[in-house]
Amino acid sequence: MTKLDFRKADKALYTPPSDQWQRVDVPAMVYLSITGQGDPNGPGFAAALGALYPVAYGLKFARKPDGDFTVSPLAALWWADDPAAFATGERAAWRWRAMLRVPGDADDAAVEDIRKTVLAKQAGKTGGADPALIAAVTLTRLAEGDCLQRLHLGPFADEAPVLADLHDNVMPRLGLTFAGPHHEIYLSDPRRTAPEKLRTILRQPVKPA
Template sequence: MTRYDVKRELKQCYAPKNSDWALVDVPAQRFIAVDGRGDPNTSADYARAVQALYAVAYTIKFTSKRTLGRDFVVGPLEGLWWSDRPEVFTIRDKDAWQWRMLISQPDWITKDLVDEAKRAALEKKGLSTIADVRHETLHEGLSAQLLHIGPYDDEGPVLARLHHEYLAANDLRMCGHHHEIYLGDPRRTAPEKLRTVLRQPVQRVHRPV
């Protein structure tokens, strides 16, 4: 049985080589998701959301393999981040961050299968946040993206360059939430070696001729 691995199937989205901003076309994807707000380093809601996502993700994996004969590698943790004030990301005002944590799912994973996995995971784990996990589709399309290597708190300057230089220089504007894909485990990886895909959906600005 060949296991589906989103990092292999969508290399342009999960394994970029560029360390400066470049454009990529991101296809529609299915995810499981949980929303919240606050500093991911200190928020109990954030910790519970991530725990619930992984509990459901692995239950989906085992259910898919057992009932459908289709196996897959559980994808990396991802996050959409936003605020009414975009500058809170460049100045790292984390208490003002809103977030939607995600784990990608293969196309054959339906809402019904997710709901079945939620019931099983809730019964086994007893985590109330599992009830908040939902199935959703995200289609970001044209996006600016790069691979950031280093601590999460070092992202400020590269995001400032996106907001204040790259977008205007390329006649682009932001049109969706800031997206991060965490390719390293911060519990086991030195901060300077962490690998994070940074992505921002964009639209082209049509200038008058």
């Protein structure tokens, strides 16, 4: 049986150009997700990922006999009550939803079974994921539709001028405005990749202004 690999099945969504914004129609997708707030370099974000990945791999192995899939690159939605928090670097105010894409037929009952299995395996172990965070992992159905995206090469800190150009020039020129939170897809593992070699998809849902 062929293993589902989202990067191959939806290649156009994972291979945008790095020199210009590409307009794409993003279909509805299903993710395992967990939400939080604060600096992505802080312990809260890392702890959330420590709960998200065991559930994702638990779902993968549970489905393996009938429909295996490759765990997707980490993605995240970013927003703030005051959008200026991103320009000023007030990371404590940043809100995020970390996400891992899963097959579209995944359902809440299956995730609940996996959650119970993960909690049982970690019971009594030291250094495992916080049970409260595992309980906070849920299925999210996201339908972004019309989007602009491009590949960013380099450190996360260098995204600011690229996004400013999108917001101040590209979107107004196309007569578009925001239709959802900023979306990033991390094609590189920052723990193992030099900052200058990071590859990140920047995606912005849009609608007519």
